[in-house]
Amino acid sequence: MSILLRAGSPGSHAFTRADFALDSDAVRPRVAPGSPRRAAADLWHDSARMGIEVSHVSKKFGSFVALDNVSFTVQQGELLALLGPSGSGKTTLLRIIAGLERPDSGTVLFDGDDATRRDPRDRGVGFVFQHYALFRHMTVHENVAFGLRVRPRAQRPSDAEIRGRVKELLGLVQLDYLGDRYPSELSGGQRQRVALARALAVQPKVLLLDEPFGALDAKVRQDLRRWLRRLHAEIHLTSVFVTHDQEEALELANRVVVMNDGRIEQDGTPDEVLEHPATPFVVNFIGNVNIFHGRVQDGRAQLGPIAVAYPEHPHAEAREASGYARPHELDITREEDGGGLWAVITDVRAAGAVVKIEAGDEEGRLIQVELGREQYESLRAIVGERIYVKPRRVRVFMDPQEARPTP
């Protein structure tokens, strides 16, 4: 579709050539951003980093609550991910940090100073927009130079200095050969890197990225992700990025803040979020999960045939609860040895190091199991076979009680 449209517009030769550049980008990892080490060392000093503290921030758009009393901190030099489904308020939060939105209440502190009402231009943040927002009537070079050119005369570097810095930055994102192009002549991945160079040109104390890789195809996204992680490892610029892609968040960030419905569900390291999810939402949102329904009573959870200890609810009163187990936390046996869930295998995908097995329990509910190849080889289960599924580990959360009117 896009190729047809480009071919259709008169004078499109330049675009076609740019497309070639994109293709070779995707094929040859050489062009994908490499080590930013050399240039980065000249551009940053350790003092130029900032910690951010967001406290009790709320924001409504009309009657829609975008953020509901959100608090969290970003440590100096951290690479933090705001992870959540669309509409969870993560972008609004990022825009409030950048000063592009005003919170209805709450404060944003930069290194302890109240910056809630500070104009975006005085915040020292670099912002990378989801759709890049490059200035389309300016060349790549001028886009990157913009932040330096608009400085008050006293702080503005000379033309030669600006040229030098832009060259350096374009080298950093490996686009120095494209300085004279216009944004419309670049591929998505190239635009994204220009946007990054432009944001870095003003030496921000914090870098904010809104769904930075959302509009790119898988291969380019992989390369850019790797590159961004390396860049961060080099310059330790405090960075916050928004994403709905849990894989991206877990792979890239030092810390992940999971958001839902304008609230923070969990704030922790990728490992904590993955292995010790704080709420049912986090378990569900991050990774595949099997859910077993049942009840808790007297410090025990009974989820069908599965029984586990649940010291959080030692009371005699029974409560509805659900247990969550990831596919790799389930074992399959042929013989019933107590505490296993009866199921029939419906599908086996044996490609790769992990064998994915799908089974249906007696009520037809889907159970997903992932076994290591060796484990699977010794079991050799086939479709249609009756097996027992037993979780090695279950996380139990009580279901929210339905609000009953108090008598």
Next chain:
Amino acid sequence: MAGHVAARRGYGHTAERAHLTEPRYVRWLLTAVSLVFLSLFLLLPLITVFTEAFAKGWVAYKDAILEPDALSALWLTLVAAAIAVPANLVFGVCAGWAIAKFDFPGKSVLTTLIDLPFAVSPVIAGMVFLLLFGRQGYLGPWLAAHDIKVVFAVPAIVLATVFVSFPFVAREIIPVMAASGTQEEEAARVLGATGLQTFLRVTLPNIKWGLLYGIILCNARAMGEFGAVSVVSGKIRGQTNTLPLHVEVLYGEYMTQAAFAVASLLAFLALITLVVKTIVERRLGAVREDAVVTEVAA
């Protein structure tokens, strides 16, 4: 949008896709009808204007144009346009900005109101100004008491011209502004640009061709306006006659050749406008196509 671009693509390849288009005689008929129509209603009048203007030779033509009343009419027309166009430029940019980039109560009302001069007959607009500023009008006594003359004088002519030519700039730039969104402006702000720098370096370059197009249309309307100006001018020769009014006066006095000579001036202005407009349109088309490609690629 895709359809629009695809159609443009097909344009150069009509022959290759002959089996997909209408039969030859249909195409021929359509072309003939539009050509005949064009010559009858547009080309013929234009030729007539110039032949009539030069019917009594070059000297008579020169005399008719250099006659003091004609010169004064030309001057007044230029003055009215020189005030109306900048005024509508400022208004158009403000309104376009507000409508395209903000949400506010009454936005749809403003959008509709901008089109009012298109919907209302210019004569009625002129009457409204008479009713407001005329001797018997609402503000008449106050104006008379302060010795300010509006109606049957230059101010009323300017007012009427501003009124009839005011939608053009806003109409042209609203879609351009809406299409470019606010992200580039936000990016500029975060990068440290002031409001003025953002406008001059980011917003203005993005809308400049649309803006220029709007100005051209606005100017054409301002110079050619007859109805509204005719009601409020009083048609005092050498004082409150604009070019179109002067043409009518001359024609009414059976000075056909002089009337056409002056009319040829207006026709000239129109032709120049058309040429500039074509150039701008070509640029605007290229810019919009760029935007399409950018959008699609993004």
